[in-house]
Amino acid sequence: MKIFTLSCLMAAASLQAVFAQVLIAPETDMNSTVIPDTNTTTTESTTSDTSYSLADTSATSTPTILNSVQVLVDNNLEVGGANFPFIYLPEQRIALRGAASCSKLGELLYSAQSRSLPSVQKMLTQVAPNVTEFWIDTGASDSLYLTSCDTLVMKDGKATVKTGGSCLRLLPSLCSNVNVSGKVTVQTSLGRVTGARDAMGFRFQGIRYAQAPVGSLRFAAPVPVTTKWSSAVDATTPGNKCPQLGDLPGGKEDCLFLNVFTPILNAEDKNLLPVMFYLHGGSFTTGTGSDPAFNPANMASRGQVVVVTINYRLGLLGFLERVDAGISRSTLPGNQGVRDMLVALKWVQDNIASFGGDKSKVTVFGESAGGHAVRTLLSMPVAAKGLFRAAIAQSDPIDLPFNNVKTASTVVSGGAMTLLNCIDLACMRSKTVDELLAVQNTIVSQSIAHAPEESFLELIKPSVDGILIHNNFDQLIAGKDGGFVKVPMMIGTMKNEADGFLPSLGQSTPMPPTVMGATLATILGYQRAMVTIGYGLYPIDGSNPDGTREAEGLFASDYLWVCPTQFIAKAYAATNTPVYQYQFQRGYNPNRPSGDICATHVCHGDDVALVFASPSLMNNASTYPWTAADAALSRTVMDRWTAFATTGGNPNPAGDSNPAWPQYDGKTQSIYMFDTTNTVSTGGIRPQFCGFMDQAIHYDFQL
Structure with a gap:
């Protein structure tokens, strides 16, 4: 034995x-x-x-x-x-x-x-x-x-x-899955990249997708990284954000980085996951793809999708052009920030399989200026061909058209060059970032006087350059100038989009009724403001101490967001391209002070936390209380975003108990209403008010 x-x-x-x-x-x-x-x-x-x-x-x-x-x-x-x-x-x-x-x-x-x-x-x-x-x-x-x-x-x-x-x-x-402090390395087409692992999955931050736009590359089209490297590079921390002012000023010109969040690595082709490519907001002058507010770890985990966030050039560094002064687009192309987005999308095509993503299943999405960026990509049927199969535009201020040559070249770029005493590109490249940001701030501050019809919120933005973009979105949808990228689209707004912007007009507290006319004139110009007042659709409730701002907020929300969004959805549906429209009746932003009008309204940006459920937010209960009701609404929202990406155009997740979300059409006009109890509205949103705008005063992109 x-x-x-x-x-x-x-x-x-x-x-x-x-x-x-x-x-x-x-x-x-x-x-x-x-x-x-x-x-x-x-x-x-x-x-x-x-x-x-x-x-x-x-x-x-x-x-x-x-x-x-x-x-x-x-x-x-x-x-x-x-x-x-x-x-x-x-x-x-x-x-x-x-x-x-x-x-x-x-x-x-x-x-x-x-x-x-x-x-x-x-x-x-x-x-x-x-x-x-x-x-x-x-x-x-x-x-x-x-x-x-x-x-x-x-x-x-x-x-x-x-x-x-x-x-x-x-x-x-x-x-x-308890040892969540380790690192992981993947092989890309150019070399190895090392990221980090946590309880939700894997994250790779600060991956360079284009050469640093400095020196002779300042104001130039982005140059993709093509040279292979032999040693693994560290992608465990975010890269530089692009130069900006605003609430969180700073950044460096060397900022063309992206981040990848994924629950899977080295998947077989049949197991590759859909990709969601996020474009941050910030009026094309602020923001970064590494903002903790939209850390997508939970989205990648719950939705089993790969999420990419990017930086793109902002302000003058991202949108300088001077065709009016004889500087050709071959020398100064303009739309540099848009070109950055295209190069980042091409990086996804070349490399995302290394991170578990399916390059044939890319959905672009963005909020605010990020939604405007999605509109921009949809407006480039040649340059953006094959780069994505679906699109989600959140709170895109659709009333604001692309810039024309007058605004982009003369008002913005020409104004900046005059203030800097520059007559050529060499002079502009010699200026410091701080000098550029200072004159940019001056130009934006003066924008209401220079171009009120285009600049209420975004003076610096993509322009109709005749190369990438040939017309405004409504005209492209109508079949003009090459048309648009015909992919399924989800589009929507918050209930009170504009209220949070009233302080930028000096209205941080309740205002007297006499201010209403000036606000309308700022947005519409004098003649259309008088027509609007004459119709009496936005009366001031005298019994409400804040009645003036309430009326202004309703009008500006309708005019800049709600009604033009519905107008575009109807036009999009008429091309037999699937479109789904929504509106948030409830949002998330618990940090509004009691005097802030948005403390009791559903304002611009209040959807971001519900879309992403950022761990940075959820792990900070003292500042951001996150209730079971918040989580329930976030599940409803996130599941529809990721279902749309997974299916390539259907936002209805399998086995969900909420109402089904019908496709929008011009007759039924079904709109999904996100709220404590989710519903589907038919007949359109605010039809009397939107009908007035469609027919009586029209939108800025139609003028």
Whole structure:
């Protein structure tokens, strides 16, 4: 008996040694996920096109290669609601190798206790519906994973634990997800990029997508990064934001970076996830893709999508042109910020598969000026061809048209050059960033006097340049000048979009009724303001101490956002291109002071938290109380955004108990109303008021 036992032990040891050799043999799939080996580190330098690096610092680890890795979380968007996160390794392996693969991530095989089974089965049904068995370890497996191993069995959508099975079968593995401070490296078309891992998935920040637009490249079209690098670059922290003033001034010209948030790495082609490409707002003069307010970790996790956020050039640095002064577009192209967006979208086409994304399933979305940027991309059927398949425009101030040559070249760029005493591009390139920002601020401050019909909110913005953009969006939808990018679109507004902008007109507190006429004249010009007052559709409630601002807010919301959005939706639907319209009747922004009119209204920007459920917000309860009702509305919103991206144009998630969202058409005019109880409205929004604007005073883009 002793001889038999000794023989068995020797055989087991020999078998274990063979398995160990298999485990440490490198896998050669160049699309593999790269997991740094924490036992061996070396300092590596970063190379790139020029003297600047492709990220802020260099990665410092020697990697070991694994195959596909997917982080799964039953994420209900509530505080502390990331339930039972685990990692799915779809590669089929014997149990010992599955355990070793988990170990490379600093994890163990998942214990799959009974309390976690509902969450586990929910996620596996979603991402691996055809897989029936997975390696786990409830503690009943033998320590060497040789003779008796645990598995989780899926049957008819239900998960059960099976113990005592053979360890030599080839099955996918489930790992724990508790060691969330590790790094991961992926192979892109240009070289390796190292990012970070957390409970929600993987994040890669500060990835350079174009050369630094400095020196001779200031005001030039972006130059994509094309030179390969040999050492992994560190993408664990955001890159520089673009120069700006505003609430958070600062930034550097070397700012063309993007960020990728993904729940999966090194996926097989059939498992690649939809991509959501976000464009930040900020009137084309402020903002950054790394703003914590729209950290997309929860969106990527819950929606099982890959989210990309980007920086693009802002202000004069992003929209300088002087065709009126004889400086050709071959020398000074204009729309530099728009060109940045196009290069970033092309980067996605070339590289997103390395981050688990499907380049054929890209949805562009953005809020405020980001929504305007989405409109801009839709207006470029040649330049944007094949770069995205669906679009979401949130709170785009659609009344504001693209700039014409007068505004873009003469008022904005010409005005700035005059203030700087510059007559050529060389002079403009010699100025400091601070000098450019100072004159930009002066030009914007004077904009109401120079071009009131175009500049109430965005003086600096994309222009009709005859190269990328050939006409305003309504004309392109009507079939003129090459048309538009015909993809499904989701578009909508907040109930009280304009109220938050009244302080920019000096109206931070209740105002006397006499101010109303001046406000209308500022937005419309004198003649159309008199017509509007004459129709009496926006009376001031004398019993309300804040009646003037209430009436002004209603008018400005209708004119700049609500009614032109409906006008465009109707025109879009008439081309037989799917369009879905919405309005938020409830938002999220708990930090409004009591005197702020938006403390009791649903204002511009109050949708951002509901779309993203940013962890930065949810982890700061003292400043941002996030209730179960907030989480419920956020789930409704986020699920529709990600369903739209996943399907390429249908915002109705499977198995959802909320009302179905019908496609908009000019007859029924169905609009989804996001609220504590979600509803579908028919017959359009505020038809009397929007009918007046459609027919009596028209919109700025029609003038």
